[in-house]
Amino acid sequence: MAVMTYLEAIRETLRQELRRDDRMIIYGEDVGVRGGVFRVTEGLQAEFGEDRVIDSPLAEAAIVGTAIGAAINGLRPVPEIEFADFIFPAINQIVQEAARIRYRSNGDFGVPLVIRAPFGGGVHGALYHSQSVEALFAHVPGLKVVIPGTPYDAKGLLASAIQDEDPVLYFEHKAAYRSLKGEVPDERYLIPIGKADVKRQGNDLSIITYGLMVSYAQRAAETLEKEGISVEILDLRSIRPLDGEAILETAKKTGKVLIVHEDNLTGGIGGEVSALIAEHALFYLDAPIVRLAGPDVPAMPYSPPLEHAFMVTPDKIAEASRNLAKF
Amino acid sequence: MTPEFQKDIYYHMALARAVDDRMWILNRQGRAPVVYSSNGHEAAQVGSAFALNRGEDWIVPYYRDLALVLAYGMTPREVMLHLLGKAEDPNSGGRQMPAHWGLHRLHIMTTGSVVATQDIHAAGLALASKVLKDGRVSVAYFGEGSTSQGEFHEALNFASVHKLPVIFFCENNGYAISVPARKQMAVMDVAARASGYGMPGVIVDGNDPLKVYEVTKLARERALAGDGPTLIEAKTYRFVPHSSDDDDRVYRSREEVAEWKKRDPLVTFEKYLLDNQILSSEELTAMQQKIKDAVNDATDYAEKAALPDPSTLGLYVYHQ
Numbered sequence: 001m002a003v004m005t006y007l008e009a010i011r012e013t014l015r016q017e018l019r020r021d022d023r024m025i026i027y028g029e030d031v032g033v034r035g036g037v038f039r040v041t042e043g044l045q046a047e048f049g050e051d052r053v054i055d056s057p058l059a060e061a062a063i064v065g066t067a068i069g070a071a072i073n074g075l076r077p078v079p080e081i082e083f084a085d086f087i088f089p090a091i092n093q094i095v096q097e098a099a100r101i102r103y104r105s106n107g108d109f110g111v112p113l114v115i116r117a118p119f120g121g122g123v124h125g126a127l128y129h130s131q132s133v134e135a136l137f138a139h140v141p142g143l144k145v146v147i148p149g150t151p152y153d154a155k156g157l158l159a160s161a162i163q164d165e166d167p168v169l170y171f172e173h174k175a176a177y178r179s180l181k182g183e184v185p186d187e188r189y190l191i192p193i194g195k196a197d198v199k200r201q202g203n204d205l206s207i208i209t210y211g212l213m214v215s216y217a218q219r220a221a222e223t224l225e226k227e228g229i230s231v232e233i234l235d236l237r238s239i240r241p242l243d244g245e246a247i248l249e250t251a252k253k254t255g256k257v258l259i260v261h262e263d264n265l266t267g268g269i270g271g272e273v274s275a276l277i278a279e280h281a282l283f284y285l286d287a288p289i290v291r292l293a294g295p296d297v298p299a300m301p302y303s304p305p306l307e308h309a310f311m312v313t314p315d316k317i318a319e320a321s322r323n324l325a326k327f
Numbered sequence: 328m329t330p331e332f333q334k335d336i337y338y339h340m341a342l343a344r345a346v347d348d349r350m351w352i353l354n355r356q357g358r359a360p361v362v363y364s365s366n367g368h369e370a371a372q373v374g375s376a377f378a379l380n381r382g383e384d385w386i387v388p389y390y391r392d393l394a395l396v397l398a399y400g401m402t403p404r405e406v407m408l409h410l411l412g413k414a415e416d417p418n419s420g421g422r423q424m425p426a427h428w429g430l431h432r433l434h435i436m437t438t439g440s441v442v443a444t445q446d447i448h449a450a451g452l453a454l455a456s457k458v459l460k461d462g463r464v465s466v467a468y469f470g471e472g473s474t475s476q477g478e479f480h481e482a483l484n485f486a487s488v489h490k491l492p493v494i495f496f497c498e499n500n501g502y503a504i505s506v507p508a509r510k511q512m513a514v515m516d517v518a519a520r521a522s523g524y525g526m527p528g529v530i531v532d533g534n535d536p537l538k539v540y541e542v543t544k545l546a547r548e549r550a551l552a553g554d555g556p557t558l559i560e561a562k563t564y565r566f567v568p569h570s571s572d573d574d575d576r577v578y579r580s581r582e583e584v585a586e587w588k589k590r591d592p593l594v595t596f597e598k599y600l601l602d603n604q605i606l607s608s609e610e611l612t613a614m615q616q617k618i619k620d621a622v623n624d625a626t627d628y629a630e631k632a633a634l635p636d637p638s639t640l641g642l643y644v645y646h647q
């Protein structure tokens with residue numbers, strides 16, 4: 001057991017999986033010699049060679065599209081999209097190809113593929129290096145969308161994603177890369193995709209969230225504890241599939257739900273979570289469901305005051321929690 | 328090239344034309360909702376298929392490729408099941424529109440409708456072949472209209488940079504539905520694109536199956552030798568509208584169609600085989616009867632086959 005950053009947990013998992021399975025390859029922009037712009041794949045090309053850790057041409061549709069072909073012909077591709085914001089040139093290949101190849105072939109073909117991409121803001125990345133794009137993909141049957149919130153989960157979820165027979169989008173919060181640290185076992189372990197995790201037990205209200213916001217919610221919960229407010233935190237870990245059972249369980253337990261995500265409010269996964277609760281747990285609620293999310297502006301601006309105004313922060317989570325607790 | 332080999336090429340061209348003709352009849356009788364045809368493209372498709380290790384090399388077809396998939400081993404029954412959306416359709420179980428081929432058994436890659444997406448898949452299949460050293464070549468088939476798509480260019484570039492064992496096979500029939508090639512590109516030939524990606528671009532008479540065979544065979548050898556991809560442009564013509572819902576009289580003169588029909592690959596190749604005593608008229612008659620029987624059998628079989636059960640709607644969204 002070692003203490004690792006979120007980034008190191010991802011890198012070590014990639015290394016472990018490359019060692020375990022000869023069919024696995026990594027490729028994308030700058031992932032080879034440079035080891036990725038965030039250094040997630042640092043050292044992997046040196047260990048596994050240029051055939052398995054490949055610097056590809058700068059063309060996202062080609063990165064994903066070739067990964068689909070390679071997966072069907074026997075490899076386990078784990079391509080990286082350098083920033084989630086750059087995934088859009090590949091959206092047809094993801095949504096209309098990878099996601100529906102199994103369905104359209106009536107089960108004759110499958111696409112075991114993991115697309116990794118750093119997402120999220122708070123790092124002065126502005127409109128095109130800060131986006132949270134997950135809700136767009138969560139809408140698509142055939143895809144799985146995984147977003148780890150801790151180094152431990154990052155490892156177990158990535159190993160599961162690589163082993164999965166279907167296309168998985170694995171979004172890594174770039175502000176979490178070096179800020180989050182935690183204990184990560186050396187040995188391989190799998191965390192099932194689609195199982196949420198209660199990160200903190202509490203009684204007064206539930207915060208349902210994922211990604212970087214898990215750690216922000218934990219900081220808010222520590223503050224609130226001193227004020228006598230007991231917060232439960234449910235980390236969704238994947239937003240497709242959603243763990244409906246765990247969502248209803250925490251909603252029924254505390255009767256007050258705050259859903260938090262950095263992605264834009266409208267059409268964000270918070271709407272889906274609150275619909276589930278409204279449909280199946282309405283009479284357990286003691287207050288209206290509250291959503292705290294990125295505002296409905298196209299993306300996160302660059303200049304610090306504007307960026308800060310966009311970001312969901314521990315303070316904003318604490319404030320929203322206080323109001324909900326008082327209801 | 329043995330006489331048997333040439334006769335086999337002809338057989339598959341004639342089979343495709345007969346299946347195609349039957350599909351149109353079924354459509355006009357209201358028994359098949361929509362038809363996409365390979366009528367006119369048979370030489371390009373069958374000639375190239377015969378240069379491959381059929382069933383082992385990957386082909387990534389597009390909707391025009393009926394003759395190609397038949398030459399690759401798909402049966403007329405399987406084609407008709409697909410046309411009529413039957414549960415037993417091995418391409419998609421009745422989920423996809425006709426001419427959206429895909430059959431893992433024969434290494435025919437499943438295909439969608441957005442053009443040029445398949446070019447990148449062929450490069451990816453070939454990427455795996457390069458890493459796994461499985462001795463397979465992948466071939467993307469596409470029309471000239473789709474070469475306007477970015478993904479066509481991305482695929483050529485990716486494949487050439489990584490010297491992948493892949494062939495890009497363009498069936499240039501001069502029209503993307505109604506839009507003529509001169510409004511699609513400012514160069515005369517699709518093959519001219521190749522030089523920009525550092526690969527050979529080869530133009531071939533797409534109505535001559537033997538010439539198509541030869542250039543495809545060379546491209547395959549080049550791919551297997553590790554020398555990278557080739558772009559082949561087969562110049563051809565479709566004799567029928569884009570689909571059974573199209574009316575090509577709006578955009579093509581009857582004179583133009585008649586002029587191309589003089590070079591109908593089925594007619595010219597048949598004449599070549601007869602004139603050179605590769606095929607006797609008795610053999611031809613027997614072959615035609617065999618084809619007729621196969622088409623009748625396929626039609627009867629597919630029409631009697633069951634439609635998909637609505638309860639299967641939710642199957643195979645994910646692995647199960």
